Structures are given as C-alpha cells and as structure tokens.
Amino acid sequence: MEPRATGAHPGLSDHAGNLSSDPLQGLSEIVQNSEDLGASEVRVLTRERDLLVAHDGAPVRLPDVVALAMPWLSSKADEAESTGRFGIGLMTLQSPSPQLEVHSGHYRVRIGDPYVSVAEPLVVPDWFADDAWTVLRIPLAPGALDAESVDGWLAAWTSGALLFLDHVSDVTHLDTQGGVRLRLALSREPGPGFEAEVGGGPAEVGTHLARAATGTRWLVCRTTVPRSCPQSLVWPATPGTHSRGVAEMPE
Numbered sequence: 001m002e003p004r005a006t007g008a009h010p011g012l013s014d015h016a017g018n019l020s021s022d023p024l025q026g027l028s029e030i031v032q033n034s035e036d037l038g039a040s041e042v043r044v045l046t047r048e049r050d051l052l053v054a055h056d057g058a059p060v061r062l063p064d065v066v067a068l069a070m071p072w073l074s075s076k077a078d079e080a081e082s083t084g085r086f087g088i089g090l091m092t093l094q095s096p097s098p099q100l101e102v103h104s105g106h107y108r109v110r111i112g113d114p115y116v117s118v119a120e121p122l123v124v125p126d127w128f129a130d131d132a133w134t135v136l137r138i139p140l141a142p143g144a145l146d147a148e149s150v151d152g153w154l155a156a157w158t159s160g161a162l163l164f165l166d167h168v169s170d171v172t173h174l175d176t177q178g179g180v181r182l183r184l185a186l187s188r189e190p191g192p193g194f195e196a197e198v199g200g201g202p203a204e205v206g207t208h209l210a211r212a213a214t215g216t217r218w219l220v221c222r223t224t225v226p227r228s229c230p231q232s233l234v235w236p237a238t239p240g241t242h243s244r245g246v247a248e249m250p251e
Contacts, residue, residue, distance in 0.1 A: 023096050024153045030136060035165045044173045045128055046147040051138040054129035060104035096145050097138045104134035127178040151182045159184045159212040163220055164245045187211045199225045218247040
C-alpha cells in the first residue's frame with residue numbers, strides 16, 4: 001500500500017484554493033517562499049503535462065512539508081521577515097491542478113485532497129535544476145495551461161515584483177530546450193541609510209537602488225517596525241516586528 005497521511009480538511013483547502021481568482025497566483029507565492037529559503041534564482045518550465053518551478057534556496061525540511069499540507073498553518077508564522085502568506089498561497093495552484101509535488105533532497109511529497117503521499121521520482125533536465133535545487137511540480141491536464149499564458153502572467157507581474165525581496169533577483173521562464181522565453185531580473189546596489197519616524201516612533205531605514213534589465217530604476221527604502229503599529233500600517237497587528245518598504249523611481 002502506498003504510504004500516505006491525511007492533510008488539511010477538504011473545506012479548508014477548498015477555501016484556500018478560492019483565495020484568488022488568478023489561477024497562477026501561486027507562482028508569486030512560490031517566489032516568495034523561495035525568498036524565505038534564501039534562493040537567488042527561480043526557474044519555471046511549462047510542459048504539456050506539468051508546470052515545474054525550481055529554486056536554489058535551502059532544502060525543504062519536515063516542518064515545511066507539514067506547512068504545505070495544512071494550508072491554514074505555517075512553519076513561518078513567527079518569522080518577521082517571511083514574505084509568503086503562511087503556507088496557504090501555494091494552494092491557489094489548485095485551480096489548474098488538484099495536486100502539488102515537492103522534490104527536495106530526500107523528500108518526494110505529493111500533496112492532494114485530502115492526502116499527503118510519496119511522489120514518484122522526478123527526473124528534470126540538468127539545465128533546469130541539479131540535485132541541490134528544490135523542484136515543485138504541478139501536474140496538468142492536457143490543455144489546462146500553456147507556456148504563452150505563463151509568459152503573459154510573468155510579463156504583467158514585471159521585475160518590480162522583486163523589489164522588496166532580499167535574495168531572489170532572477171525569475172526565468174525556460175522553454176523545453178533550455179532557452180529563455182521570458183526573464184525578470186533585478187540588480188541591487190546598496191545605498192546610505194537614514195533615520196525616520198515610522199508608525200509613531202524612530203526607525204533606521206536602509207536603502208538600495210534596484211535596476212531592471214529594461215533600464216528602469218527604483219530607490220527602495222525599507223525598515224522594520226513593531227507589529228503593534230496601527231493596522232493601516234502593518235498587517236497582521238500582532239506582537240513582534242514587521243518589515244515595511246517603499247519604492248519610487250528616481251528622476
């Protein structure tokens with residue numbers, strides 16, 4: 001018998017899958033979760049039978065698997081710098097597929113509804129990911145998703161989506177031969193810091209200049225504020241700290 005365990009309550013996973021009407025919203029959540037794991041690069045490959053997303057961040061641990069399987073809980077709930085949305089974001093990918101596989105190191109996990117089981121071994125091209133990378137696989141029904149749709153989604157997302165990330169600087173959609181279909185990339189140059197009043201108190205603000213491959217530039221200012229600040233400034237309003245940022249295009 002195939003090893004398996006029950007996952008989230010079906011009603012909860014249904015709700016998570018309906019958080020966004022955008023069927024590819026989960027891609028942004030994968031990028032954010034890759035950031036939390038210290039990844040610098042994320043690669044996407046759209047094939048007829050699956051969508052693959054790989055990153056070079058830290059490998060998956062058992063708490064990460066549990067967080068993925070139970071969409072209303074997260075191993076990152078107490079980490080102020082985590083930008084992912086508490087493990088539920090990836091479940092928006094239930095729109096194009098009822099299953100998600102995670103392949104990382106010794107872990108081969110298939111998350112379905114309502115079971116968590118061992119996934120079949122996955123072989124990917126060397127140019128896409130090596131053994132040190134984490135690969136997420138979203139199985140697809142024929143015609144459920146094409147590469148042009150992924151291109152369109154990434155183009156609308158733009159390199160500006162990477163502005164408030166510290167690690168991920170490159171998101172590349174590859175074709176089935178390893179060629180680049182579309183690439184979002186940012187370079188970051190550290191700038192001088194300054195003090196400012198944020199949320200009613202003093203704060204140290206760090207800056208950097210971000211530049212996209214298109215030549216677009218942004219001045220990014222970031223700081224950390226208490227989560228007890230007014231809810232209009234910080235969400236959620238719980239004890240601890242929260243990272244906040246502003247970006248503007250220099251003249």
